[in-house]
Amino acid sequence: MLQMTKDRLSSEVLKVVFPLLDGKDLASCMCVSRQWRDIASDDYLWKCICAKRWPSMCKKPSPPMVSYFKLYQTFSKRHPHRTLLPPRLSFHDLEFYMDLWSEENLLFSEVVPGTTLQTGIKHLPPGVCDVLRYHLEGPDYKMTMPINPRISVPVSQAVNVSMFVRRKDTNKIACIVNRSLFDYIDASAFRAHAFDYLNFAPVYPFVSGIRAWVSLLFIKDGNDQVMDVFGLEMDFCDAATSKEEVLWLLDMLDWK
């Protein structure tokens, strides 16, 4: 008997207090107990909360979704880490065509399986500077491949890179980088960078301005006139920083 009175009393109190709360606090109250949840899930409370934020959505007699609570739950939060659907492509389906030129001379030319980029450079050769080692061994997602044997490139020479990618499932090819010059040398990290803007399929007309970066990774060997290149790195850091994002991005290219 005493218990019932106490419950009834506190219900009365909750019904007075809950309308004063904002959505975040009211949602927390729903986790306290079954009684609190029953009272806090009164959709009228949620209608009042929604009406403060989106008055027009509360103009109609019934909520625009299943309930005002659902409306609040769905649109009050941001979803910054939305998980992507699994990509339709995999690195096993891909093959990269890389050509490095120094003026008219071919420096390096190779067909690189996608899985090579996925595996990356397993063992860094001696002489890799700390900044670059730190970058390559860091936890961030990256695509790298060894260049074996290493190639020597005089810093004074203009070097450019072309990279195409073929997907084996459809046998189509897309251009990633078209004769871009390595015109920026980061002497502290022993990298030289080239970039090009990606071309996307016409079904994605609003996607633009996303760059593909290719970097030469070189060794610190005391001769700052020559880059002793032991690897390549590819990067789409404007838009894709995980394997899934990279595969989605590649899937959107203008495949021919």
Ligand SMILES: *[C@@H]1O[C@H](CO)[C@@H](O)[C@H](O)[C@H]1NC(C)=O
């Ligand atoms: C860039 O590569 C092309 C070959 O695709 C070559 O003919 C051209 O001379 C290169 N340009 C520079 C500046 O290295």
Ligand SMILES: *[C@@H]1O[C@H](CO)[C@@H](O)[C@H](O)[C@H]1NC(C)=O
């Ligand atoms: C690459 O660039 C050259 C001009 O430097 C252009 O003529 C050619 O069409 C481009 N190729 C692709 C595949 O975009």
